[in-house]
Amino acid sequence: MSDTLHEPNLALHVEDLTVSYHGKPVLWDIDFDVPPGVMAAIVGPNGAGKSTLIKSVLGLVPSVAGHVTLFGRPYRGARRRVGYVPQRSSVDWDFPTTALDVVTMGLYGRLGWLRRPGKRERAEAMAALVMVGMEAFAGRQISQLSGGQQQRVFLARALVQKADVYFLDEPMAGVDATTERAIVDILRRLRDQGKTVIVVHHDLQTVRSYFDWMLILNVRVIAQGPVNDVYTADNLRRAYGGQIALLDDVTAPHPESPAAATSEDKSVGKSADDARNPPADSALGNIARETP
C-alpha cells in the first residue's frame, strides 16, 4: 500500500518514531501510514502506547526519534487540517462553562490572538452541535451532561475545526450504545466526505464492523493495513500475547453475521496453523469482507 502512495498523498506518515518515558520505550521504531479517506483504528493491549502514538503525532508528547508528516508536511504546517478529540477523562467537567462554549473552543486556533468568538463562530458551533444531536443542550452546564453527551460535545468541538484528518482518543469508552452508534455514524459520514479518521479503539469486537483500516500496536507495530488483511488471530495473538480472553473474543461468533463468523472460526485456526502469515486473499479475508 505504502509504495504505491507517496508521502504527500498520505494523510498520515509516521517514520521511525520512538517515544520513551523515564528511559523506557513506550513506542519503539514506529512506521505507520494512513491513506486519506479511511477510517482507521489503533488497537492494542493496555500500555501498548495507543494514546501516546496520537499524542506524539500531535506534538503533545516529545519523541526521542523519528518524524511525522500529515499530507507530506510536518504537524506545525498542517495544524489547521487536524481535528482532535482527547480522552473525555482528560478534562475537569466541573469547569464553569456551557456545551456551546466548549464547541466554540474548537475555533480558537482559527480566530487568532485578541479576537473573540462572535455571532458567526457561535452559529458554526451550533451547527456542529446539531450534527451530533446535542442542539437542545447548547446552553447546558457541561457538568450536567451525561458521559455520552460530554463525548458528543467533544466530537462537535473537533467537527467545527473543519479538518481533513481527525484523531480521536477512545471516543467510545464508557458511552451508552446510542452515543456509540451516533459517533460511528458521524465518523462514517466524515470518511464518506473524503476525510481521514484515526481512532484509538479498545473494543476488538467492533473493529471489523466500524473500521476499514487498522494498526495493531504493542510498543512496536504488529501489523497495519486494511482491516480485512490485518485482523487475523495470529496478529492479535502476537499483540495481546497470553491474554486468552481476548483471543476468545476474536474467534467468538460475530454478532452481526453469525454464519460468516463460524466458518471464519475454522479458517482462522487453519491459517494460524498452516502459515504464520495468512495471505490477504485467504478464506478469512474473503469472508471477513462480507461482513458489513
Add this chain to the structure above:
Amino acid sequence: MSLLALLSDYTLQNVAIGAALLGLVSGVLGSFAVLRKQSLLGDTLSHAALPGVCLGFIVGGGRHMGSILAGALITGALAALVMLLLTRMSRLKTDAALGISLSVFFAVGVVLLTYLQGGNNASQGGLDAFLFGQAAATLRSDLWIMGGISVFALALVAALWKEFKLVSFDTQFAATLGLPVAWLEALMTVMIALAVVVGLQMVGVVLMAAMIIAPAVAARQWAHRLESMVLLAAVFGIIGGVSGAMISALARGLATGPLIILSLSSVVIVSLMFAPGRGFVWEILKLKRDRRQLRYQQVLTTLYRLASHHSDPGYRLDQGMVDAYHRTNTKRALDRLMRRGLVTLTTPPSHEPGQRKQWVLTAEGYREAERILDSLGQEASA
C-alpha cells in the same frame, strides 16, 4: 466615629481603596488558579515573597515600596520555577513540590528578616508587617503602585481571555491548536505573583493564599460560566476587602488583613451552604425531595399494579392494605397524591360489608403510573 467622618478619614480611604484593589485583582486571578487546581500555588508564591521583601529592603537601602515589591515578585517567580523543576525533574508530585518550595523560601525569608532586625537600621521595624500585613500603613503612593499592577494584570486577562480559558479547561487541546501553552501557564503563574505583590502590604504573606482562593471558591458556587465566575469573584473580593477595612476601622486596634480574610470566609461559608444547585443545604433538600418523590411513585405504582392485576381501573383499596404492602404508614404519601389529583377517596357501594372510605386511582393517576413504569423500563433496558 460617625459613618461620614469614617468615610472622609484619609487613612481609612487609603485602606479601603487598597483592600478593594486587592480584592478585585486576587478575585480575578484566583479564579484561574482555582480552576487549574493550583490554589496552593498562591500560598507558595506569597510565602516565597518574604525573602524578596527582605532582599528588596537591603538592595533599596530602606523601606521603598518599589524595590520591595520587585524583590517579592522575583523570589515568588523563582519559587514557582523551583516547584516546576522539581515536578519535571524528580518524581515528586505537585503538592510535595509546592510544600518544599514554600517552606524553603519562607525559612530563608525569616532568616533574612531576623538578620535585618538584628542590625540597627532605624526603619527595619516595618518589615515584619509584611508577615501579617499592616493596612493602616498604606500610603497614597503605595496605592498608585498597587493600582498600576492591578490595571496591568486585568488588561492582560482581558486580552488573553479565550486563551486563558482554553488552557485552564483543556491544556492538551490548546496545545494542538498551536497555543504556546507553557508560556500561557507561566504567565498565569506570574500574574498570581502579581496579585500576591498587591496584597503584601494589606494582608501579608501568611494569609495571602486565602485572598487568592476564597473569592474564587465562593464565586464558583454561584456561577455557571467563566465570565460570571470571574466577575463574581471580583465583586466578592471587593466586598470582603472593603468590609474588612471598615470593621477594623470601627473597632480600632483589630488587624485589617485578618479581618478581610474573615469577611471573605463568611462569604465562602454562605456560598458553600446556600448556593443553588451546589450548596450543602440545597443538596440535603434535594435528597429529601427525591426520597419523598420515590415514595409517591412507589405507592402510585402499587395501586396501578393491583388495579391491572384485577383488570379493574377503579380497583379500591383500604388504607390498611396499602400500608401492608409497603410495611409502613403511607397515609401522608396518599394524602399528597390526592392533593395532586392522582388518587381519590371513595365510599364503597352500599351493598359491600365495609363502609370505610377506600383509595382509587384517578384517570390521571393511572396515566402517571404508566408513565413512571415506562421510564423505569427504559432505564432498565438501556
